[in-house]
Each structure stands twice: as structure tokens, then as C-alpha cells.
Amino acid sequence: MSERLLAPRLFGRRVPLPLVAWLTLVWVTLWGELSAGNVLGGLATALVVTWLLPLPVLDPGIRVRPLPLVRFLVWFGWDLFLSTVRVVQWVVRPGDPPTWLVRVRLRTSSESMTVMIMVALSTVPGSLVVEAYMDRKELLLHVLGMAGEGVPDAVRRDVAGLESRIVAAFGTRADREELR
Structure with missing residues (x-):
């Protein structure tokens, strides 16, 4: 997949969607209930966190063949x-x-x-x-x-x-x- 699909820009900064999905899942798990409010709250929190605190791009130097x-x-x-x-x-x-x-x-x-x-x-x-x-x-x-x-x-x-x-x-x- 292209970088645009996995990390689209939001107000000029890239937001990695796999990380947003993971953080949303963690949020819902911590609340202990799968509801629309928890999912939307987790999604909003994940978007804000990933936008405010961008992670550096890391390459561990490992490729699996x-x-x-x-x-x-x-x-x-x-x-x-x-x-x-x-x-x-x-x-x-x-x-x-x-x-x-x-x-x-x-x-x-x-x-x-x-x-x-x-x-x-x-x-x-x-x-x-x-x-x-x-x-x-x-x-x-x-x-x-x-x-x-x-x-x-x-x-x-x-x-x-x-x-x-x-x-x-x-x-x-x-x-x-x-x-x-």
C-alpha cells in the first residue's frame, strides 16, 4: 500500500492509520465495553495523540526473506x-x-x-x-x-x-x- 493510504495528512502532518487503529483498540479495551461512544472516543483520542506527538520514522534494518x-x-x-x-x-x-x-x-x-x-x-x-x-x-x-x-x-x-x-x-x- 502506498504511504498516502496508510498515513494520510491531517492539517499538514502525517497520521499513521495502523497506529490510530491500534490506539483505538487499546482505548476500547481499557473501557471494557464495545460501544459506538467508546469507539468514537478512542478514534478521536488516537487521532489527537498521533497528530500532536508524531513518532519518528524508524528503520530497524531488518528485512524478512x-x-x-x-x-x-x-x-x-x-x-x-x-x-x-x-x-x-x-x-x-x-x-x-x-x-x-x-x-x-x-x-x-x-x-x-x-x-x-x-x-x-x-x-x-x-x-x-x-x-x-x-x-x-x-x-x-x-x-x-x-x-x-x-x-x-x-x-x-x-x-x-x-x-x-x-x-x-x-x-x-x-x-x-x-x-x-
Whole structure:
């Protein structure tokens, strides 16, 4: 839909109709009764509030691309399963599990993509983002339950793959270009 339909001008200012509808719904819900007076009162209040207090236009820098999203979700679900199995094996085994602190350099400079990567990493059992160095595009990860000398390189490869999938699924064109 065009911007004119979703945010027509009222006395020189744009009034976002989806926000007006939401505020009207909240108003009617707060009054607890669906009546013509409550709906009209909510509509009038919503129009005045959105006209007097205009919100800035925000672009979170996230675009949803369906096919890469499905690829990411399938991979992420499989990673959740494997990581859970790995952590459970170390929990039932006697002794301390191996732990690592691994620095991982990201290729993306987008804050929204970095936050999504951090959330995905922290959601997976056995990994946790300890610190994020946004100025250096670097994460410090705590990894639990992976044994062997090649763990840091394997973790870096896994995070690079995760980063690629997240940027492919949610990134803007500029974000995707940055990873090439």
C-alpha cells in the first residue's frame, strides 16, 4: 500500500492509520465495553495523540526473506538439537566438561544483525556471548562441551555460517553485500 493510504495528512502532518487503529483498540479495551461512544472516543483520542506527538520514522534494518528464513530455521533447529545432546552427554558424564573462551570476528557491521547473531548464539545450549566489541566487530563466546584442539576454529566456522544464514534471512541488501 502506498504511504498516502496508510498515513494520510491531517492539517499538514502525517497520521499513521495502523497506529490510530491500534490506539483505538487499546482505548476500547481499557473501557471494557464495545460501544459506538467508546469507539468514537478512542478514534478521536488516537487521532489527537498521533497528530500532536508524531513518532519518528524508524528503520530497524531488518528485512524478512522467506526462503533463507526457512533455511535458517531448519539449521537452527538442528543445531539446537545437536547442542542439547552434546551438553546432556557432558552433564551425565562424571568430571568437568571442557570449556573454551573463543574470540570470533564478525563480517557484518549492522547492529541489528549482530544482535540477532548474539541472541541465536546465546539461545543454543552450550554457548553464551560473554562480551561484544561493536567497534571491532568481535564477540567473545563461552563454549561448553566441545573437546579437541580445533575447537576455536570450528566455533569460528560455525559462527560465520550462522552469520551468513541470519544476514541472508533478515539483512538488507547492504548487509548481504557486506558479506560477499
